[in-house]
Every structure is written in C-alpha cells, then in structure tokens.
Amino acid sequence: MPGSTQIPYRKSSWWKLNQQRLTPWIFLFPGLVLFLVYVIWPIFNSLYISLLQWDGLSPAIYVGFSNYIELLDDEYFYISLINNIKWLIFFMLAVPIGLGLAIFLNQTIFGIRLIKSLFFFPFVISQVVIGIIFAWFYNPRGVIGPFLEAIGLGNYAILADEDFATYGIIFAGIYPQIAYCMILYLTGLNNLNTDQIEAGRMDGAKGLSLFKNIILPQLRPATFLAIVVTVIGSLRSFDMVAIMTQGGPWGSTNVLAYYMFETALSEYGYRMGYGSAIAAVLFTIMMFYILFFIYRMYKSEKKGL
Amino acid sequence: MVIVGGTNMRKILATIIAVTSLGYSSAFAGTLVINTDLTDPAPKAAFDWAFNKFQEENPDVTIEVNNFDHEGYKQAIRNFLTTNPPDVFNWYAGNRMLPFVRAGLVEDVSDIWSDTGWVDGNLTEGMSHAKKPMTIGGKQWGIPYTYYQWGVYYRKDLFEANGISVPTTWDEFVAACATLKAAGITPITIGSKYLWTTAGVFDYLNLRTNGYEFHMALTKGEVPYTDPKVHAVFDKWDELVKPGYFLENHASLAWQEAIPPMVNGEAAMYVMGNFSVALFKEGGLTNDNLGFFQFPEITPGIPMAEEAPTDTMHIASGAKNKTDAKRFLIFLSRADVQEEMNKTLGQLPVNSGSKVDPDPFLEAGLNMLNNAYAMAQFYDRDAPAEMASEGMKGFQEYMVNPDRRDKILERLEKVRQRVYK
Numbered sequence: 001m002p003g004s005t006q007i008p009y010r011k012s013s014w015w016k017l018n019q020q021r022l023t024p025w026i027f028l029f030p031g032l033v034l035f036l037v038y039v040i041w042p043i044f045n046s047l048y049i050s051l052l053q054w055d056g057l058s059p060a061i062y063v064g065f066s067n068y069i070e071l072l073d074d075e076y077f078y079i080s081l082i083n084n085i086k087w088l089i090f091f092m093l094a095v096p097i098g099l100g101l102a103i104f105l106n107q108t109i110f111g112i113r114l115i116k117s118l119f120f121f122p123f124v125i126s127q128v129v130i131g132i133i134f135a136w137f138y139n140p141r142g143v144i145g146p147f148l149e150a151i152g153l154g155n156y157a158i159l160a161d162e163d164f165a166t167y168g169i170i171f172a173g174i175y176p177q178i179a180y181c182m183i184l185y186l187t188g189l190n191n192l193n194t195d196q197i198e199a200g201r202m203d204g205a206k207g208l209s210l211f212k213n214i215i216l217p218q219l220r221p222a223t224f225l226a227i228v229v230t231v232i233g234s235l236r237s238f239d240m241v242a243i244m245t246q247g248g249p250w251g252s253t254n255v256l257a258y259y260m261f262e263t264a265l266s267e268y269g270y271r272m273g274y275g276s277a278i279a280a281v282l283f284t285i286m287m288f289y290i291l292f293f294i295y296r297m298y299k300s301e302k303k304g305l
Numbered sequence: 306m307v308i309v310g311g312t313n314m315r316k317i318l319a320t321i322i323a324v325t326s327l328g329y330s331s332a333f334a335g336t337l338v339i340n341t342d343l344t345d346p347a348p349k350a351a352f353d354w355a356f357n358k359f360q361e362e363n364p365d366v367t368i369e370v371n372n373f374d375h376e377g378y379k380q381a382i383r384n385f386l387t388t389n390p391p392d393v394f395n396w397y398a399g400n401r402m403l404p405f406v407r408a409g410l411v412e413d414v415s416d417i418w419s420d421t422g423w424v425d426g427n428l429t430e431g432m433s434h435a436k437k438p439m440t441i442g443g444k445q446w447g448i449p450y451t452y453y454q455w456g457v458y459y460r461k462d463l464f465e466a467n468g469i470s471v472p473t474t475w476d477e478f479v480a481a482c483a484t485l486k487a488a489g490i491t492p493i494t495i496g497s498k499y500l501w502t503t504a505g506v507f508d509y510l511n512l513r514t515n516g517y518e519f520h521m522a523l524t525k526g527e528v529p530y531t532d533p534k535v536h537a538v539f540d541k542w543d544e545l546v547k548p549g550y551f552l553e554n555h556a557s558l559a560w561q562e563a564i565p566p567m568v569n570g571e572a573a574m575y576v577m578g579n580f581s582v583a584l585f586k587e588g589g590l591t592n593d594n595l596g597f598f599q600f601p602e603i604t605p606g607i608p609m610a611e612e613a614p615t616d617t618m619h620i621a622s623g624a625k626n627k628t629d630a631k632r633f634l635i636f637l638s639r640a641d642v643q644e645e646m647n648k649t650l651g652q653l654p655v656n657s658g659s660k661v662d663p664d665p666f667l668e669a670g671l672n673m674l675n676n677a678y679a680m681a682q683f684y685d686r687d688a689p690a691e692m693a694s695e696g697m698k699g700f701q702e703y704m705v706n707p708d709r710r711d712k713i714l715e716r717l718e719k720v721r722q723r724v725y726k
Binding site: 055056057058075089139140141155156157159160162215245246248249250251261265266267268269270271293 | 500555558565691702
C-alpha cells in the first residue's frame with residue numbers, strides 16, 4: 001500500500017483510499033433504505049401474512065398454507081387468473097394498432113402536428129376518467145345500448161354480460177394504450193435511416209416488403225419498449241376494473257389485483273391472509289415476466305446492441 | 306366544529322342543576338371527541354343541530370368533531386379505533402359492529418340501557434324494539450338514533466291505469482306483475498351493479514316465506530344455504546325472475562340508475578329503502594303518483610318482520626372522556642332530540658316517544674315499523690361481511706341466470722362453512 005508511508009495523511013488515508021469505492025454507496029444509501037423499507041420488507045411481510053388468518057383487528061392466527069390450499073379450490077381465483085391472461089393477450093393489440101396509426105400519421109402535410117397531438121390525447125386523460133366515460137357508453141341507457149336498440153338489434157349492456165364484460169373493459173383500457181404505443185413508434189419512425197430506405201428502394205423493395213424487411217427491423221427498439229409497457233399496463237388493469245365493474249357481474253371481470261383488494265381491503269373484505277396469498281401468486285407471475293425481461297435485456301446488451 | 310366557552314354564572318348554575326337532576330355528576334369537564342362520516346348535507350345539518358343543543362345543555366363540555374368522507378370512513382374506523390380512539394363514533398347495528406366489539410374496541414353501554422337512573426323516563430321502554438340489534442353477548446354496545454323502512458315503492462297512476470290495487474298477498478303481487486308486463490311496463494325496476502339491492506329482495510322473500518327467526522338463523526350461519534327452506538325462497542324468486550319481471554340489464558346499473566325507468570313510467574315498482582324517495586321526487590314524482598306499500602305476505606300466518614337498517618352511536622373502549630361520552634349517548638337517545646334530528650334527516654326516530662313530520666312515506670314507515678314483529682338490519686349487516694359479499698354476488702348471478710340456482714347455493718354453502726367455523 002503506497003499511501004501508508006505518507007504520515008501527514010494517515011488519519012484520512014482510509015477514506016482517501018476507499019473514496020472511489022464508497023462514494024456510490026453513500027449516494028445510493030438513502031434510496032436503498034427507502035427501497036428496503038417500502039419494497040423489500042413489505043414483500044416478505046405480506047408473504048408472512050399470507051400464512052395467517054387475520055382480519056386486521058383481532059389477533060392473527062397462524063394457519064400455515066391453508067390460504068393457498070383454499071385458493072386452489074376458489075372459483076373466483078381461477079376466473080381472475082383467466083381474466084389476467086385475457087388482458088395480457090388482448091392488450092397486446094395496442095402494439096400493432098399503435099404502429100398502424102403511427103405510420104398513418106407519419107406524413108408531412110399541413111397541420112399534422114395538431115392531428116398527432118389529438119391522437120395522443122387519450123394517453124393524457126387519466127385512466128379513471130376513461131373508465132367512467134366508457135362505463136357511460138356501455139350503460140344500457142348510455143350511448144351504445146340505445147343505438148343498438150334504434151337500429152333494431154335490441155339493447156345490450158356489455159358490462160352486464162359475464163362472457164363479454166372483460167372485453168368491454170379491455171377495450172376501454174386499450175384506448176389510451178394505443179396512443180402510448182403510437183407515440184413510441186412515431187419517435188422511432190423519426191429516427192429511421194433514410195439511406196437504408198433509399199438503398200432498399202433501389203433494390204426494388206416497395207410496399208409490404210419494404211416495410212417488413214427494412215422499416216420494421218429498424219423499429220425493433222420501439223417495438224420492444226411498446227411490448228414492455230403494454231404488458232405492464234395489462235397487469236395494472238386494477239383501476240379499470242375497479243371503476244367500471246368492481247369485478248362484477250358476480251365476479252366475472254375480476255383480475256388478480258382487484259380480487260386481492262376485494263378480499264383484503266374492500267368494504268366486505270378484511271381477510272388479510274387470503275388477500276396476501278393472492279398477492280403472492282400475482283407476485284410470482286410478475287416475477288417470472290420480469291426475470292424473462294431482464295434476461296433478454298442482458299442478452300441483447302451482451303450482443304452489443 | 307363546535308366550541309363553546311361560555312362561563313357565566315347562570316350557565317354554571319344551569320349545568321349544576323342539569324347534572325344533578327340526571328342523578329350523576331362529572332368530576333371534571335372536558336373535551337368530547339366525536340368521529341363521524343356525516344358529510345352529506347342532511348346528516349350533517351342534523352348533527353350540527355344536535356351538537357349545538359348538547360353544548361347548550363352541557364356548557365362544560367367542548368365538542369370536537371372529526372368528519373370523515375363516507376366511503377373513507379369504513380377504512381378509517383379500523384385505524385382510528387386501534388391507534389387513536391375518539392370518545393364517540395357512529396356506526397351501524399347488527400353484525401356490522403361485531404368485529405369491533407369482538408376486538409374489544411367498543412365500550413359496553415349496557416348500563417345506559419339497563420335504566421339505573423341515567424335517563425329520565427325509561428330507555429328500555431322507548432327503544433325496546435331496537436334493543437336486539439344493539440345486543441351482542443347479552444350486552445348493549447351503542448345507541449340507535451335513526452332508522453328507515455324498506456318496502457315497495459310504486460307508481461300509483463300506473464297501478465290505477467291497469468286496474469291494479471295494492472297487493473297484500475303473494476298471489477296478488479305476482480298477478481300485478483303479470484298485468485303490468487302484459488301492458489308493456491317493467492313490473493319491478495332494480496339496479497344491481499353494486500349488489501346490495503338484490504339483498505333487499507332476498508331478505509324480504511326470506512322474511513315472508515320462512516319468517517324472522519329463520520332469516521336470523523341463516524344470517525348467523527346456523528342453517529345451510531342448501532336447506533329446502535332456502536330453496537323455497539328461490540322458488541318464490543323464480544316466479545318473478547323467470548317471467549322477466551325485473552328490469553333488463555340491471556347488473557350494469559347502479560341503484561340510482563334504476564330510478565329513471567320508474568320516473569319515465571317504463572317501470573312500476575322498486576323494492577327499496579326510504580332514502581330513495583328524495584331521488585324519486587327529484588326526478589319529478591310527487592305524493593300523487595308515488596306510493597309505498599309493505600312487502601306482501603307470502604306464507605300466511607307468519608308474523609311480518611321488516612327491514613329497518615339502524616344507524617348507531619358508540620363509545621370507543623379507548624375513549625378518554627367516557628363520562629361525557631355517556632352523557633352524549635343518553636342525550637342522543639332522548640325522544641325530543643331524536644324527533645328533531647330525524648326531521649332534518651328525513652328518517653324515522655328510533656325512540657317511540659318521538660313524532661314524525663306529516664309525510665306519507667314517513668308515516669307509513671313509522672306505522673309499519675311500530676307494528677313490526679321484529680326488525681332485520683339488512684343482509685349485509687346481519688350476515689358477516691365475507692358471507693354478505695359472496696351472498697350478494699350469488700343473488701345477482703341468480704337474478705340473471707335463475708337456472709344456476711343449485712350451483713350458486715352450493716357455492717354459498719361452501720362459503721358459509723368457511724366463514725362461520
């Protein structure tokens with residue numbers, strides 16, 4: 001250790017020597033503490049609560065895995081799980097629709113900026129407002145029902161139909177998501193390499209083949225991002241469900257997040273243990289997705305992309 | 306917030322007289338902390354009046370009110386009772402208060418009820434009909450100050466136009482529905498999006514088919530949901546659901562959204578609580594075309610019990626000022642106080658010594674409840690929360706898919722076995 005012989009600086013030498021290594025940790029320290037207290041600790045705490053029978057007031061009773069065993073035999077749990085999958089699948093439609101809109105709007109005509117911002121508008125509106133407005137549309141005395149009645153198809157309230165209510169909510173949820181994907185693609189389209197397109201044109205590529213072989217590969221980062229935010233959006237379906245149906249009719253539009261809320265925290269809930277067990281399952285599903293996502297990121301970075 | 310600090314001689318004297326005449330003296334006066342969720346205009350006005358009046362009579366007490374948002378209160382009550390208990394808080398009778406009583410968060414006020422010189426007159430006498438819902442484990446846990454009736458609200462003019470008179474038996478009721486349906490009118494409107502409206506129908510069908518005792522046994526979890534007597538209730542329900550006597554698409558409507566069809570004359574009846582009258586009248590109905598009748602008899606000879614959800618005041622077990630809290634509860638149970646408050650609330654006073662305003666709906670309700678055999682609190686207050694939520698989901702599903710009855714009842718039975726074990 002070369003520094004150890006410099007007597008005048010002996011007192012501060014440890015700090016001097018380790019400054020480089022320590023500084024990042026000092027900066028990270030407040031964030032890490034918050035992360036531990038508000039993220040890591042609650043995760044383990046709710047895993048622990050999922051082993052209890054507890055209403056939040058009376059003393060908790062340790063019941064082992066019986067909450068999980070009950071979950072296996074719970075009709076609503078499976079309905080929620082299937083609805084989560086429906087959300088994951090159909091929410092993905094936002095990506096191609098967003099791409100289509102982006103390409104459609106990627107023109108240089110007068111006033112296109114205004115039109116672009118109008119298309120982006122739904123993303124600016126709060127989810128709550130969108131949920132309420134769509135619920136009004138779907139209301140049998142709202143917009144769609146009376147319209148169908150007027151053209152002789154009979155009144156229809158999608159949110160009262162257990163088979164299709166979930167799709168009604170997904171449709172409302174997709175509306176702002178499309179705008180989000182569109183904006184991602186619009187920025188992607190701005191950064192296209194014109195040389196490549198020129199070269200492609202010279203080689204005789206046009207229309208679909210130009211789009212598929214030259215444009216789309218260049219949009220890969222945008223696509224990746226669009227898929228990620230859409231998956232995350234579909235897992236956050238809680239607010240739409242809470243606003244539009246409260247999981248009804250008779251629990252048929254529940255998703256795991258809302259079902260957890262309903263059992264643990266709603267007016268008739270207060271089964272903290274059972275709610276935590278649902279949360280644990282949701283956490284596991286999300287964990288798998290996040291790990292997959294991190295793995296892909298790691299791999300693509302290794303490739304030097 | 307009401308803070309009064311008047312300390313002139315006369316007031317002090319009046320206090321001393323008031324206190325001694327109550328046969329009770331407070332050693333030290335103090336602040337009375339009251340937590341409420343009375344943010345709606347009518348309840349707020351009623352309680353503002355009550356707080357002022359109490360203050361006038363008890364100048365040595367300073368009232369401090371913490372007002373919560375109505376929905377937020379349901380969450381907040383769990384927090385404040387455990388961490389920072391007020392002296393007095395409002396809640397609901399029946400099973401709704403059970404978790405708090407069981408957790409030892411509510412003060413036993415049996416002494417107020419047991420009439421040992423706390424009140425002039427006799428509390429047990431004036432409110433004996435409301436004692437049961439306040440009782441858990443043989444003790445009373447609060448004071449009821451208002452309730453309202455449930456029943457059938459109907460369009461008088463539509464009934465008249467179709468030659469229907471007010472049905473008093475089940476057969477007449479079903480016949481009335483058939484006549485209305487044939488005339489192109491939806492017989493019964495309902496909005497079941499938030500589930501609880503279905504429980505009103507279920508409660509009445511059960512109370513009328515099997516009686517109060519069976520209904521209580523069911524909500525207490527003593528009878529399986531697959532019992533033939535429960536099936537009998539659904540048999541009656543079938544007679545309304547299967548021919549389509551309820552409003553279409555009701556699962557997507559809130560209870561308020563089911564009112565316009567009745568105001569427009571597209572529907573004729575609504576099984577509802579008296580709070581709906583205000584909305585009917587806002588929609589344009591008047592005492593001339595809006596009427597009320599008692600839910601008709603089903604099984605002849607069964608004493609008629611009614612649905613009458615009761616709002617209550619309680620003392621927290623962690624209260625700092627229990628003496629003044631008890632004074633406030635006694636004050637709130639008085640006939641004159643309840644009379645004045647309920648005039649503002651537009652509801653019924655619980656104390657039978659109180660009078661009501663000359664309003665046809667209030668008078669009908671008071672008359673019905675005073676003659677009631679017993680009073681149910683409503684399914685979601687009589688049954689524990691978990692059971693109620695599953696039960697009401699089941700009722701809604703049944704009302705749309707009556708053929709799933711067996712599956713639903715089996716599911717409810719499974720829930721019952723878990724909830725009440």
